[in-house]
Amino acid sequence: MIQTLTIQTHSRTEMINMDTTVMKAVRQAGVKEGLCVLWVPHTTAALTINENADPDVVRDILSKTGKVIPFENGYRHAEGNSAAHIKSSLFSPSLTAVITGGRLLLGTWQSVFFCEFDGPRTRKMMVKVVEG
Amino acid sequence: MIQTLTIQTHSRTEMINMDTTVMKAVRQAGVKEGLCVLWVPHTTAALTINENADPDVVRDILSKTGKVIPFENGYRHAEGNSAAHIKSSLFSPSLTAVITGGRLLLGTWQSVFFCEFDGPRTRKMMVKVVEG
Amino acid sequence: MIQTLTIQTHSRTEMINMDTTVMKAVRQAGVKEGLCVLWVPHTTAALTINENADPDVVRDILSKTGKVIPFENGYRHAEGNSAAHIKSSLFSPSLTAVITGGRLLLGTWQSVFFCEFDGPRTRKMMVKVVEG
Numbered sequence: 001m002i003q004t005l006t007i008q009t010h011s012r013t014e015m016i017n018m019d020t021t022v023m024k025a026v027r028q029a030g031v032k033e034g035l036c037v038l039w040v041p042h043t044t045a046a047l048t049i050n051e052n053a054d055p056d057v058v059r060d061i062l063s064k065t066g067k068v069i070p071f072e073n074g075y076r077h078a079e080g081n082s083a084a085h086i087k088s089s090l091f092s093p094s095l096t097a098v099i100t101g102g103r104l105l106l107g108t109w110q111s112v113f114f115c116e117f118d119g120p121r122t123r124k125m126m127v128k129v130v131e132g
Numbered sequence: 133m134i135q136t137l138t139i140q141t142h143s144r145t146e147m148i149n150m151d152t153t154v155m156k157a158v159r160q161a162g163v164k165e166g167l168c169v170l171w172v173p174h175t176t177a178a179l180t181i182n183e184n185a186d187p188d189v190v191r192d193i194l195s196k197t198g199k200v201i202p203f204e205n206g207y208r209h210a211e212g213n214s215a216a217h218i219k220s221s222l223f224s225p226s227l228t229a230v231i232t233g234g235r236l237l238l239g240t241w242q243s244v245f246f247c248e249f250d251g252p253r254t255r256k257m258m259v260k261v262v263e264g
Numbered sequence: 265m266i267q268t269l270t271i272q273t274h275s276r277t278e279m280i281n282m283d284t285t286v287m288k289a290v291r292q293a294g295v296k297e298g299l300c301v302l303w304v305p306h307t308t309a310a311l312t313i314n315e316n317a318d319p320d321v322v323r324d325i326l327s328k329t330g331k332v333i334p335f336e337n338g339y340r341h342a343e344g345n346s347a348a349h350i351k352s353s354l355f356s357p358s359l360t361a362v363i364t365g366g367r368l369l370l371g372t373w374q375s376v377f378f379c380e381f382d383g384p385r386t387r388k389m390m391v392k393v394v395e396g
Contacts, residue, residue: 035167
């Protein structure tokens with residue numbers, strides 16, 4: 001079973017905590033032990049795991065990667081969003097997590113984040129749960 | 133079943149669209165619903181997902197990452213390809229995709245790319261399909 | 265079955281070869297063909313695959329990424345380890361490998377490395393093996 005979630009982003013770059021949504025999808029899949037593969041079908045967005053406690057961590061991640069890979073940089077791609085494509089590849093559009101006891105195995109400070117690198121847009125995220 | 137594909141690269145850095153080859157391997161595996169794990173057994177190459185429509189996207193990815201991680205940079209590794217090793221870790225040698233209806237679940241603009249970071253060489257890529 | 269490994273790191277940034285430990289965990293799982301998902305429950309550490317032969321490769325990876333993402337950079341996060349959070353997302357806290365013949369499918373020069381980006385600390389790493 002594959003569940004498709006819709007995400008509305010509101011800024012050009014943004015990281016959105018997906019824990020509640022992903023955990024609900026895992027519960028609905030009804031699998032106690034297995035894997036959870038998360039996927040975004042976009043090339044200017046990504047998924048990552050990082051800290052949920054201090055929102056300054058997310059701000060620093062977006063700010064620093066925006067300085068290393070700036071939007072304006074003499075790129076050839078005419079759409080003007082090459083920086084978002086590059087960040088999508090570096091962060092990765094896919095994430096494989098472990099399910100145990102019917103829940104995602106996350107560390108205390110870990111959350112799943114949807115990374116918008118060229119918003120605002122309406123985005124999708126797929127959740128595939130495999131028993132095993 | 134693990135299928136091994138051979139890839140001939142032609143430049144020092146290059147991204148090669150692998151969609152046709154990977155989709156053929158998925159069809160041959162005969163799995164309708166499951167996971168597809170792609171793997172390169174190299175430490176100076178990688179796999180990624182990105183846009184296939186405008187070839188300037190690939191050019192920008194290679195050009196910009198080559199500026200952030202240049203080949204000449206006072207590295208210690210005597211082989212002279214430390215930049216390729218670093219890019220391999222940042223892009224990742226492995227990719228887990230979802231199979232549904234016997235096909236890879238890719239977004240409209242998404243393609244699987246083999247990333248050569250220290251070519252030209254003859255490379256390998258493994259495709260492992262798991263039902264579930 | 266999920267196995268939890270403990271890792272003691274000794275430097276602020278460090279890459280530790282985990283091959284022996286991971287291969288032992290795979291043997292104990294007793295699975296001949298399948299997947300091995302590795303996971304660190306931390307947001308300032310990561311997992312990667314890279315070369316094990318010349319230790320200068322690891323030195324170059326840590327040194328260069330430390331220059332691109334320096335510890336001191338005007339970050340907002342008050343703990344002072346934003347660079348480690350950023351590197352954790354770029355390298356990824358998770359890795360999916362293939363098991364065949366009861367062993368990890370690694371290339372000749374590939375090893376699994378635990379990446380410490382904010383040590384020294386006592387860390388954990390989870391190994392989940394799935395048959396298929």
